[in-house]
Each structure stands twice: as C-alpha cells, then as structure tokens.
Amino acid sequence: MLRPHPIPPGPGQESVWDYPRPPRLERTPARLELWLGGVKVADTTDGYRVLETSHPPTYYLPPGAFLPGVLTPAGGGSVCEWKGEATYWTLRAGGKTAEGAAWSYGRPTPAFAPMAGYVAVYAGRVDECRVDGERVTPQPGGFYGGWITPNVVGPFKGEPGTLGW
Template identity: 65%
Template sequence: MDRPQRVEPGPGQESVWDYPRPPRLEPVPERLRVVFAGQVVAETTAGWRVLETSHPPVYYFPPADIRPGVLQPAPGQSWCEWKGRAAYWTLALDGHTAPEAAWSYPEPVPAFRPIAGHLAFYAGRVDSCWVGEEQARPQPGGFYGGWVTSRVTGPFKGEPGTRGW
C-alpha cells in the first residue's frame, strides 16, 4: 500500500508523518489530565509522550500522579516491537468500570526505561483526556491509544483503510 498523503501542518502544528520510526520518547512539561466518572483520576506536569510515524502522540503518566485505588490489573498482555511487553489496567470508580482503559510497560526496552511503570490511557474509554486546556480525541479505530489534538495533523493510523500502513 502506498504511503498516504501527509497533511501539511499549520503554525503550531506537527505532522505525525514527521515523527520517527522507531518512535521517540519526550518529556511533556504541560499539564495532562484524565477524567473518568466525572472525576480527575490522573493529572501531571511530569508526563511523557511517545511519537511514532503516522500516530498521534501517546501520553504517559507517572504512577504517583494517578489517583490511588482506581486501577486494577486486567488480564492479558501484548507486545510492542519498540517498547516490549505491555500490561493492561481496568479503571474503576464509584460503580463505573472501564475495562483495559490503561496500559503500561513494567519493564520496557532500554530506550523507553523512563516510562517503566507509567500509564497511558485510551481517550475513548474515559470521559475526557486533556493536553493543557485542550480536550483530546481518541486516535481513530479504537486499537491504538494516541490522543488527537489541534496540534497534530494526519492522516492517522487507525482510520479506515490504514491497516496496511
């Protein structure tokens, strides 16, 4: 399949087609936030983002910046060719449950050691996710966990017809 046509970024935007492969890990100094069951369950100014070609950024939260007691280990695991074995987490709060709403890399490969034990959240499985004061949308398709904001242009992996990318 041919590489899709890159959307030219405007001022203050990044194209996901300029992100590297293998992915790059970067600190995120601005506030990241996750809301579930009407409450903030994760909030940090010490997050990380993973940038990978064709994907919107995936944001990772330090465990200390996640509300205690809201995450329970979920069954199953997966393998990322870049980061290693992923574990999944179910979010539960006030009678609301979101199975496999988050994931982590307990022992990532050396290049991603800074995010060992940090958690990323699927934007489509919680009430809302925020980068600064902007609400993010889920990466299309439901399989990948990137957060789409006005700061990134696509097209994005996960949209219809992108399986062969």
C-alpha cells in the same frame, strides 16, 4: 493500498508524518488530565509522550498521578516490538469501570526505560482526556492509544483504509 497524503502543518502544529520510526520517547511538560465517572482521576505535568510516524502522540502518566484505588490490574497483555511487554489496567471511579483501558511497561526496552511503570490510557474508554486544557480526540480504531489535539495533523493510522501503512 493507498499512499497517505500528509496534511501540511500550520503554525504551531506538528505532522505525525515528521515523527520517527522507530518511535521516540520524550518528556512533556504539558498538563495531562483524565476523567472517569465524573471524577478527575489523574493530573500531572510529569509525563512522557511517544512519537511514531503516522500516529498521534501516546501520553504516559506516572502512576502517582492517579487517585488512589483508580488503577487495578486487568487480564491479558501484549508485546510491542519497540517498547516490550505491556501490562493492562482497569480504571474505576465515580461508579464507572473502564476495563483494560490503560497499559504500562514494567520493564521496557532500554530506549524506553525512563517511562517504566508510567501508564497510558485509551482516551475513548474514559470520559475525557486533556492536554494543556485541550480536550483530546481518541486515535481512530480500537488498537492504538494516541491522543489527537489541535496541534497535531495526520492523516492518522487507525482511520479506515490505513491498515497497510
């Protein structure tokens, strides 16, 4: 296993290697927007972000930020050692379907209780996600749901060779 070499952050940037483990939940005033099928399906400035060592932030939006009918329950689930049991969601808009492209925690652990019911989305499974107008790059790999913006530097968990981090 190769040890990661963190990229030094420049002015106005954050290094994911300065994020904590266990992860931290924090409010964000950033404008979070999502598109699917050419339709803006969510828009809010009432989000949360979860910060964890080696991961770009994962953003959680209130369910009311989504257009009515966009979110429908998807099969399956998972358990996070920090947040608890996740429920998955399918997004539908503009004639396009993104199966299991979102997840939420209905009853998260006490440290994450404020984000109960808030919804995170895999950026790579929808047309586009933005943070304060900046188009995000999905976190590498298919397992993690972080959103990479120009103000966050890595290397990031999920890239080839990072399984053992």
